[in-house]
Amino acid sequence: LAKTTQPISMDSYEGQEVNITCSHNNIATNDYITWYQQFPSQGPRFIIQGYKTKVTNEVASLFIPADRKSSTLSLPRVSLSDTAVYYCLVGDRGAAGNKLTFGGGTRVLVKP
Amino acid sequence: KAGVTQTPRYLIKTRGQQVTLSCSPISGHRSVSWYQQTPGQGLQFLFEYFSETQRNKGNFPGRFSGRQFSNSRSEMNVSTLELGDSALYLCASSLGTGGRTEAFFGQGTRLTVV
Numbered sequence: 722l723a724k725t726t727q728p729i730s731m732d733s734y735e736g737q738e739v740n741i742t743c744s745h746n747n748i749a750t751n752d753y754i755t756w757y758q759q760f761p762s763q764g765p766r767f768i769i770q771g772y773k774t775k776v777t778n779e780v781a782s783l784f785i786p787a788d789r790k791s792s793t794l795s796l797p798r799v800s801l802s803d804t805a806v807y808y809c810l811v812g813d814r815g816a817a818g819n820k821l822t823f824g825g826g827t828r829v830l831v832k833p
Numbered sequence: 834k835a836g837v838t839q840t841p842r843y844l845i846k847t848r849g850q851q852v853t854l855s856c857s858p859i860s861g862h863r864s865v866s867w868y869q870q871t872p873g874q875g876l877q878f879l880f881e882y883f884s885e886t887q888r889n890k891g892n893f894p895g896r897f898s899g900r901q902f903s904n905s906r907s908e909m910n911v912s913t914l915e916l917g918d919s920a921l922y923l924c925a926s927s928l929g930t931g932g933r934t935e936a937f938f939g940q941g942t943r944l945t946v947v
Contacts, residue, residue, distance in 0.1 A: 755935075764837070764923045764938025765876070808876075821866070821925075821936060823876035 725809045730828040739796040741827050743809030746790050754785060754792045757808045759826070765808060769794070796829075804831045835859065837926050837939035845945045851912040854942045858905050858926030864888075865907040866936070867899060870921040879922075882907055883929075911944075919946045 726744040733739045745754070753772055757765035769776055771783040771792070782795040796803060806826040838857040846852050858865050866881035866889075878891040882901035899909040905926075911918055921943050925936040 762921065762941070762943070764925070764941055766938065767935045770935065821868075821876075821878060823868075825875060 725811055725824040727807075727809050727824060727827045729825065730830070732830045732832060733799055734832050735800055736798050739799050739803070739829060739831075741794045741796075741807055741809075741829070742791055743794070743811075743824075744791050745809070745811045748789050748811055752789075752811050754783065754789075755810045756781070756783065756794045757810065757823075759806045759808065765823075768807075799829075799831045801831050801833060803829065805829060837924060837937050839922075839924050839939035839942050841942060842940065843943045843945075845947060846914050848914055848916060848946055850914050851910060852914060852944060853908055853910045854922055854924075854944070856907045856909075856924030856926070856939060858907070858924075859937055862926035862928055862937070863905055864927045864929060864934070865901055865905065866925050866927075867907070867909050868923040868925070869893075870923060870941070871919075876923070879909065914946045916946050919944060 753770055755770040756768040758768050759765040769778055769781045769783045771785055773785050773789060776783045784793045806828050808823050808826045810821055837859055840855045856865055864883045867879040868876050869879055870876045879893055879897055880887055880899050881889040885901045896912045899907060901907045921941045923938050923941045925938045927934045927936045
């Protein structure tokens, strides 16, 4: 599974857009990119998944450039409740089953 | 629909004892995987079961074991508990193991070993 690198922490303010970039230089052809959100003492929660270009859902957007060596999670107009740890995962779930390899995550603090 | 249910939510055990944790996946999900989360090591994969068969195993000692029943419910067991086993144990379920299969996590069992 590809190793991921993401910033340790980020601060933002309510109403701003937060962009978290994840590097995955050795991403394989069959790998998908998935982001999870985790609050203290809770399990991670799926946010978004993509393979290439752009994916958007009701809570976030995921931007993946053509070379797929990085990806950016975009959280529009964050609120205090978006304060959490965000994990970027890269892997071919089909080949490795559900052996999700979590990196260190990015701790996002949203300030009033 | 009901989410992933883990029981118990909190547990305190003594060193040397054994413990069994339970996970009920979302109805229809056949894959269940287990993770250990600690402040120092982060989230680490323990093992995954699919249709009662262990598909993957992480780098944990043999004291950590698991099983899955025909109704997809899963249990994990830790024998001869050590202080370092204190952690949040998370279970995740998914429909299958395909590349786009989303994993749903339970709230976890907080195990404290004293």
